[in-house]
Amino acid sequence: MRAAVLYEANQPLKIEELTQDPPKAGEVRVKMDVAGVCASDFHVMKGTATLPLPVVLGHEGAGTIAEVGPGVTRVTPGERCILSFVSNCGHCRMCRTGHPQLCDTNAKTGARQFDGTVRLHRGETDVHQMAKLGVFAESIVAPQQACHPIPDSVPMHVAALIGCCVTTGVGAVVNSPGARPGATVAVFGCGGVGLNAIQGAKLMNASRIIAVDIYDHKLEFTYRFGATDVVNARETDPVEAIRELTGGGVDLAFDTFGSALTTANAVNALGKGGTAVLVGLGATGETAPIDMVDMVRNQKSLVGSYYGSASPHETFDTLVDFYLKGSLDIEGLIARTYSLDQINEGFDALGRGEDGRGIIRFEKG
Ligand SMILES: [Zn+2]
Numbered sequence: 001m002r003a004a005v006l007y008e009a010n011q012p013l014k015i016e017e018l019t020q021d022p023p024k025a026g027e028v029r030v031k032m033d034v035a036g037v038c039a040s041d042f043h044v045m046k047g048t049a050t051l052p053l054p055v056v057l058g059h060e061g062a063g064t065i066a067e068v069g070p071g072v073t074r075v076t077p078g079e080r081c082i083l084s085f086v087s088n089c090g091h092c093r094m095c096r097t098g099h100p101q102l103c104d105t106n107a108k109t110g111a112r113q114f115d116g117t118v119r120l121h122r123g124e125t126d127v128h129q130m131a132k133l134g135v136f137a138e139s140i141v142a143p144q145q146a147c148h149p150i151p152d153s154v155p156m157h158v159a160a161l162i163g164c165c166v167t168t169g170v171g172a173v174v175n176s177p178g179a180r181p182g183a184t185v186a187v188f189g190c191g192g193v194g195l196n197a198i199q200g201a202k203l204m205n206a207s208r209i210i211a212v213d214i215y216d217h218k219l220e221f222t223y224r225f226g227a228t229d230v231v232n233a234r235e236t237d238p239v240e241a242i243r244e245l246t247g248g249g250v251d252l253a254f255d256t257f258g259s260a261l262t263t264a265n266a267v268n269a270l271g272k273g274g275t276a277v278l279v280g281l282g283a284t285g286e287t288a289p290i291d292m293v294d295m296v297r298n299q300k301s302l303v304g305s306y307y308g309s310a311s312p313h314e315t316f317d318t319l320v321d322f323y324l325k326g327s328l329d330i331e332g333l334i335a336r337t338y339s340l341d342q343i344n345e346g347f348d349a350l351g352r353g354e355d356g357r358g359i360i361r362f363e364k365g
């Protein structure tokens with residue numbers, strides 16, 4: 001089984017042959033069809049987020065169930081699935097209180113399976129799987145909870161993107177506190193998640209959707225997903241521009257980039273009573289300067305959103321329905337297609353700030 005392995009930060013991924021254990025109790029083997037190239041993988045490659053090494057990255061993907069381990073009841077071989085990057089245990093406090101995307105057991109076991117062991121090896125060396133998936137591999141062994149079956153009418157490249165950027169971006173908007181038709185919205189960062197926050201704002205029927213980025217070509221690309229106005233933050237102060245466009249600030253602002261500056265800008269761009277939602281992952285330990293008096297006097301809120309702020313499986317079904325009735329453009333997000341061997345080119349394009357999403361397509365058979 002071939003996979004792209006990260007041995008060290010700031011080194012290219014190495015395509016290697018790995019040994020894969022069969023699925024244990026409650027686990028399945030999934031043959032990968034499509035994987036998405038996401039900024040969260042890139043953070044680990046650059047060392048601004050850490051995972052135990054060596055690791056197979058990749059947490060956005062779709063595949064077909066190839067084999068099931070003992071006790072698997074949720075899926076059967078041949079089913080086509082969206083993969084969730086949070087497998088929830090079902091009995092920790094977060095799972096019990098209706099927040100499976102925040103499962104404590106999943107967080108505790110991280111890049112290992114629920115029993116604390118790994119399924120991949122290179123000789124004597126254990127190899128981890130990002131988010132219990134590691135979808136930059138021809139096949140993966142993962143918990144059955146990661147797999148969400150989909151109808152045959154959903155293409156695998158669409159299913160893959162629902163696994164991370166569509167759910168994260170659309171969910172952050174439609175499930176945010178203060179989401180309502182007619183709200184004014186600003187979206188900072190127009191990558192995979194940002195474009196989907198824009199689509200989410202359109203689905204919510206926002207009256208104004210202001211896209212902010214530092215690349216004109218990325219801003220131009222946002223119009224087809226529903227942006228009504230664009231601001232190049234390299235040329236114009238985005239906070240002033242947003243205040244001017246909306247007569248005092250937006251109701252909802254989303255930081256899909258994830259930096260001290262963009263988070264502070266999102267809060268500053270709010271009107272009174274507005275809510276800023278932090279969606280993008282910054283570097284581990286990064287903090288943002290927030291004007292505390294402004295928060296109080298203008299009754300602003302700042303909240304975080306993880307994996308669409310809701311149960312991923314619930315959101316997947318909703319997004320599949322939206323896609324099938326034509327109200328979500330997922331194909332239009334895909335700008336580049338690579339083979340597994342070309343994966344480092346995919347991350348180079350992401351690093352250069354190219355438009356839209358890059359995907360890896362695995363060979364059939
Ligand atoms: Zn992602």
Ligand SMILES: [Zn+2]
Binds near residue numbers: 090092093104
């Ligand atoms: Zn749990």
